[in-house]
Amino acid sequence: DRASPRYDSLMAKVVVHAAAGGLPEAVAKTRRALSEFRIAGVSANIDFLQTLLEQPDVAAGEIHTRFIDEHMAELTGAPSDRRRLYFEEAAAETSGGDRGVALGQPAPPGTQALPAPLQGTVIALEAAEGETVRAGQTIAVIEAMKMEHAALAPVSGVVRRLAATAGEVVLEGQPIAFIEPAEVEGAESRGEEDYDLAHIRPDLAEVLERRYVTLDAARPDAVARRRKTNQRTARENLDDLLDPGSFTEYGAFVIGGRKGRASPEELIRTTPADGIITGLGAVNGRLFPEDKARVAAMAYDYTVLAGTQGGFGHYKTDRFAELALKHSLPVVAFVEGGGGRPGDTEWSPIVRGFEYWARLSGAVPMVAINGGRCFAGNAAFAGCSDVIIATKRSVLGMGGPAMIEGGGLGVFTPEEVGPAGTMEPNGVIDILVEDEAEAVQVVKRYLSYFQGPLKTWACADQRLLRQAVPENRLRAYDMRRVIAHVADEDSVLELRARFGVGMITAFARIEGRPMGVIANNPMHLGGAIDADAADKGARFLQLCEAFDLPVLSLSDTPGMMVGPESEKQAAVRHTSRLFVVGANLTVPILAVVLRKSYGLGAIAMLGGSYQAPVFSVAWPTAEFGAMGLEGSVRLGYRAELEAIADPALRQARYDEKLAQAYAGSKALRHAMRPELDDVIDPADTRRWIMAGLKAQPPAPPRQGKKLRWIDAW
Incomplete structure (x- = not known):
């Protein structure tokens, strides 16, 4: 026999109080109370509980949370021969709604059973014996766990017998009705195909x-x-x-x-x-x-x-x-x-x-x-x-x-x-x-720029770059125009254009590939890097590093900005941010020197040295030195120049030394030593950039943050 689906496994509780005798007395009274229980029809755990109470450690109170686990073998192996303290009486077999409908009802000849889809109580029958139904039509409604479930006709035909009544309890798989299969034309159908799909219910x-x-x-x-x-x-x-x-x-x-x-x-x-x-x-x-x-x-x-x-x-x-x-x-x-x-x-x-x-x-x-x-x-x-x-x-x-x-x-x-x-x-x-x-x-x-490369692109005639830097080395020029010519057409997006104007920071694309660009601005302080420019450049480098964007550095700087006013702006700290951030980049730096490359500012633009980038190349107009040529001549030859009384002769001597210094600073001279990777035709700049990018392995898949944060400033 089976328990009714209404059966509650917690059928009884025993609560014992001992006024005297302490825990041992309470345990003894509990054992007797359990012996007075009579439960028939289903298995119960009375034997297990009595065996547990017989353990000396229980009466002594020497138990813990793992006591049952540690004594499971002896608790479950004891024979069930304890005396029961009640009179054995034959229990009359009773029947009622709670016992449910018989499982083994024979199906009438030529019919197909509709089994209950789950255990529960039949709360409604929506078809009568002799009624014609269509496959998928609701025959009965069963309630289980406070939810109503429809029992649907498995075939079209005629209901020959209803095997359950409203209020009866059914088990899963138990027949609810028997249907004789038949062709049904025009019978009432409550399937989805007859729903008004335009109807909006009140809840919706x-x-x-x-x-x-x-x-x-x-x-x-x-x-x-x-x-x-x-x-x-x-x-x-x-x-x-x-x-x-x-x-x-x-x-x-x-x-x-x-x-x-x-x-x-x-x-x-x-x-x-x-x-x-x-x-x-x-x-x-x-x-x-x-x-x-x-x-x-x-x-x-x-x-x-x-x-x-x-x-x-x-x-x-x-x-x-x-x-x-x-x-x-x-x-x-x-x-x-x-x-x-x-x-x-x-x-x-x-x-x-x-x-x-x-x-x-x-x-x-x-x-x-x-x-x-x-x-x-x-x-x-x-x-x-x-x-x-x-x-x-x-x-x-x-x-x-x-x-x-x-x-x-x-x-x-x-x-x-x-x-x-x-x-x-x-x-x-x-x-x-x-x-x-x-x-x-x-x-x-x-x-x-963070979503990936573009398949289509166009660029300006790269020969225009050959004229981008004036032949007059003292003439300023528009670095933004250079960036626009190097990059794909209409691909440049500049950030913070009016702040730290000595540094240009922008996103751009080369042959559809996104990258960051940092560049000196010769139109402001000759391209010198002041505190604001350094802050701006360093933060932009963090942004590129965080999201795996390569960095193109277009360098033309006489170095860090110096002087009392600059130092009042904490230049020592601010300009050093370029070194700290640049030297720790894992994204590739692609460096192109357009003209001046002097002092600490020059290497700060390249990640700390000429060897840090994937490549360091120069245009023919580039010049290199530990400091600006004019300053180096005036300092290096101060005594000699001051000894010349005639101003015209002094200027001539200065111009001579400056010309010598310039000749020694030219890109070709430095390329003769392993200080540059090449001096290139400006028209080949994009080719170099693409070669550098293609030489890099793909960025590894992101697992969490690459940088813990990006500076708010």
Whole structure:
């Protein structure tokens, strides 16, 4: 016989209290109580429990958590011959609904059984004997574990017998009905093919309505406020950024944690998504494989409480950052907003979003876009990102006007706190754009460098490079033009153009392959490297190292900037960052010296020495020395020159020595010694770069971070 599916394995408990005699008395009373139990029909563990209580260690209280494991053999091997303290009586066999329906009912001739799909109670029969049914039609409904399960007709035909009734308990495989197979035409069918696929059930309708409330179409007033400032909504920015149909939103139904101040209905209407839209999508899927196009994207919604960070919104950013880190997803964040939100009634002081966000640094590319006012916590998210792209109306600050005034530091308008005109030249903003539409296009271009090579490309006539450096060695020239000619057409994206202007940092492509470019700017201090230029270059090298981008170094520098004013800027420390970062790069450096290569600045551009790069080559216009030629002549021949009284003769002697020094510094002279790998035709620069790249093994698959983080500065 079988136990009913309603059988509960915990059928009885024994609780014993001994007023005197302690544990031994309680154990003895328990053994007697177990002897009085009479359980029939199913196996029970009474013998095992009595054997356990007979152990001397149990009565003595000398037991522990592994006592049964260690004594299992003796506990299960004792014979079951204990005296039972009850009268044996023949138990009348009873029947009832709980015993279930007999398993072995014979099938009527020519019929097929419908077996119960699981154990449970029949709560409804939806077909009658003699009824014509179609395969897949519900015949009975069985309840198990508080869930209802349909028993479906295995064939079309006629129900010849119902083998169960409502309320009866059935076992898995037990016949419920017997069906005589037959061709059925026009019989009622409740299969999926008859469903109205356009019908929206009430439960789904509620979800769709709630989702609609979060969309711009349901918020015309909010959209109108953005139009007044010539800005787009958060959803419009995400729609423009992400490939069509690729966005999967997380947490759309979250509302502001303000139930102590407003009704849920009002919060649904006024705080959709708690002011931050987060999700996963794809960017540039037309150009790159699916696995390279993946991104995590989020946007603070300035139309919801000024884009402030609410308590529930912080939970969303926590989840967002964890997903990006776990699945190695590049992150794009629209950060416009006022920082931490005052007034929420449901929040926790334990906020981990800033920790999680900062941990993304070095793990995945991070881009922040700001098109308006961005203060405090929102600005911190921007500052932790690799790159900040901002519009001309952008305002960025670690504290907004309210915080400044609250600290007794004065009264300012938002536009007076960190305007773009200040934040671009001071290095906070990496790329300044006209509006959010342009910002999105720049983001797509920026991400492309981390997504892989392009198959199609074009470049300028490389013979133009032969004229890029003037024959007059004292004449400045446009290094950006050189970069544009060397790189694929329209492939250069410069970062921090107005900060550290003595150093140019940019992403570019050569034959479709992405790389980073660092170059001296002869138009500023003759290409000398000052503190800001060194900081800018060193951080850019970290960015390239973190994501396995080769570095092209175009060098033309008289060395490090010197003098009292330079030293006031802590030049000793700042310029040394180029050595520390460059010498520890694992990505290849490809070095081309265009003209001046003097002093410490020259080798700082090459990873610390001329031997550090994959190759160090020079154009014919290059010149080398421990310091600038003019300075070396004046210092080296000071006494001789001062001894010449006639100024004209002194100048002639100086020019003579300078010409000699220049002849000794020329690239060909240095190539005669093993100091350079070659002096090349400038038109061959791209060929050299590609040869260097092709000589490198593929970057190993990423396993976690390559750098623990990228400097915020």
